[in-house]
Amino acid sequence: MSSHGDPISMTARRGGPLRGVAEVPGDKSISHRALILGALSVGETRITGLLEGQDVLDTARAMRAFGAEVVQDGPGEWRVQGVGVGGFAEPADVIDCGNSGTGVRLIMGCMASSPITATFTGDASLRKRPMGRVTDPLALFGARAIGRQGGRLPMTIVGAADPMPVRYTVPVPSAQVKSAVLLAGLNAPGQTVVIEKEATRDHTERMLRGFGAELSVEDTPEGRVITLQGQPELVAQRVAVPRDPSSAAFPVCAALIVPGSEILVPGVSQNPTRNGLFTTLVEMGADITFENPREEGGEPVADLRVRHSELHGISVPPERAASMIDEYPVLSVVAACATGATVMRGVRELRVKESDRIDAMARGLEACGVRIEEDEDMLTVHGMGPGNVPGGAVCRTHLDHRIAMSFLVLGLAARNPVSVDDGGPIATSFPVFEGLMAGLGADILRG
Numbered sequence: 001m002s003s004h005g006d007p008i009s010m011t012a013r014r015g016g017p018l019r020g021v022a023e024v025p026g027d028k029s030i031s032h033r034a035l036i037l038g039a040l041s042v043g044e045t046r047i048t049g050l051l052e053g054q055d056v057l058d059t060a061r062a063m064r065a066f067g068a069e070v071v072q073d074g075p076g077e078w079r080v081q082g083v084g085v086g087g088f089a090e091p092a093d094v095i096d097c098g099n100s101g102t103g104v105r106l107i108m109g110c111m112a113s114s115p116i117t118a119t120f121t122g123d124a125s126l127r128k129r130p131m132g133r134v135t136d137p138l139a140l141f142g143a144r145a146i147g148r149q150g151g152r153l154p155m156t157i158v159g160a161a162d163p164m165p166v167r168y169t170v171p172v173p174s175a176q177v178k179s180a181v182l183l184a185g186l187n188a189p190g191q192t193v194v195i196e197k198e199a200t201r202d203h204t205e206r207m208l209r210g211f212g213a214e215l216s217v218e219d220t221p222e223g224r225v226i227t228l229q230g231q232p233e234l235v236a237q238r239v240a241v242p243r244d245p246s247s248a249a250f251p252v253c254a255a256l257i258v259p260g261s262e263i264l265v266p267g268v269s270q271n272p273t274r275n276g277l278f279t280t281l282v283e284m285g286a287d288i289t290f291e292n293p294r295e296e297g298g299e300p301v302a303d304l305r306v307r308h309s310e311l312h313g314i315s316v317p318p319e320r321a322a323s324m325i326d327e328y329p330v331l332s333v334v335a336a337c338a339t340g341a342t343v344m345r346g347v348r349e350l351r352v353k354e355s356d357r358i359d360a361m362a363r364g365l366e367a368c369g370v371r372i373e374e375d376e377d378m379l380t381v382h383g384m385g386p387g388n389v390p391g392g393a394v395c396r397t398h399l400d401h402r403i404a405m406s407f408l409v410l411g412l413a414a415r416n417p418v419s420v421d422d423g424g425p426i427a428t429s430f431p432v433f434e435g436l437m438a439g440l441g442a443d444i445l446r447g
Helices: 028-039 054-065 101-111 132-141 175-185 203-210 245-257 275-285 320-324 325-337 348-352 357-367 403-412 424-428 433-440
Strands: 010-013 019-021 044-048 070-076 077-081 117-121 144-148 152-158 167-170 191-196 215-220 225-227 238-239 263-270 287-296 301-307 339-345 371-375 378-384 418-420 443-446
Touching: 010 152, 010 403, 028 044, 028 054, 028 070, 028 101, 028 175, 028 203, 054 070, 054 101, 054 275, 101 132, 101 152, 101 175, 101 403, 117 424, 132 144, 132 152, 132 175, 167 175, 167 325, 175 191, 175 203, 175 225, 203 215, 225 301, 225 418, 245 263, 245 301, 245 325, 245 403, 263 433, 275 287, 275 320, 275 325, 301 378, 320 325, 320 339, 325 339, 325 348, 325 357, 325 378, 325 403, 348 357, 357 371, 357 378, 357 403, 403 424
Parallel strands: 019 263, 044 238, 167 191
Antiparallel strands: 010 418, 010 443, 044 077, 070 077, 117 152, 144 152, 191 225, 215 225, 263 301, 287 301, 339 378, 371 378
């Protein structure tokens, strides 16, 4: 089942080359944070380029439930009248975060150090995902969590009446956990310190500084130490959201594996904590040029020109995983069309995403005729070379938008059509995916 209705089966077929300009949506991670920090600020924050996928719309609705005024002025243009740090009101109803792990974990963080209570739920996929990795450090502030067995939604968070600052080492690389702790630290006195042994995407740190928080980052033998001074007055900002590299991954990878293709993807974030996929693709032999580098909304961006390429398998270093964790599904599709084996290690985190993405990709690729090896922390794809993947399968998406889009990309290059059982969840992150891909010449149809 789709997260928001009946299943939508979709099929992709091999066709002509992909050509044109792919204007992918705004970055999902930054869109969530812009709404949340706008709600925690004093004054009116104006946002342009906001991703209007269901995940972000659910976060906008949640911010309204906590008392902020959130208004859409036009496509991608939003205003948020904030309530200030510690100003969240207690919501009158359950907060439904849909499919968004980022949304629910960040929102739990920013309310956990206020003396209010909120209950969170989500779709069938989100209700399976573990929340203990966030609620455990939030308990150090004084918050309490009451949920289903295994720390799963629905879950009620009772915020701390007298929050204490914490010093917390993130046990696994997770930008969501780091961000939840930093957001909780906003309403705690003194300094909250987060230590991460491996750097993860740093949008929260960049945006907190942009809204006026006192925050420092230091690389030490202990790891990356992030220190936040609590109880600041955040000041409303103008936020220009760059285009999402995780969404750009799909047209980029499709162009690389469909013969004769050449596309331009403008304004894509090149944040070094997010660009691991592009580094990996270039190492595989991808013809990608990064044009017109510049800064937008405090983030480095560039225009990506992508041409069909003869690719070869590589071993992806495990330390790169945090910078491309959402892109491994579509990388495994590219690997299937490359020559030789591609080995992806350090990918344990994929087991607890919207689905078990290692298992989902392995089973779908096997159904399409690709040989796979896997263990708890590794996926190896034995590439079949350009145009040699048999395809011809119906792949299960497990309510996971990235699994759905990845197998549809594979269908554009496989010998036989590739179908997915439910493309509905694509709307959570990339609502214009079908139209954008069709505009480039892709043959992707419903039914």
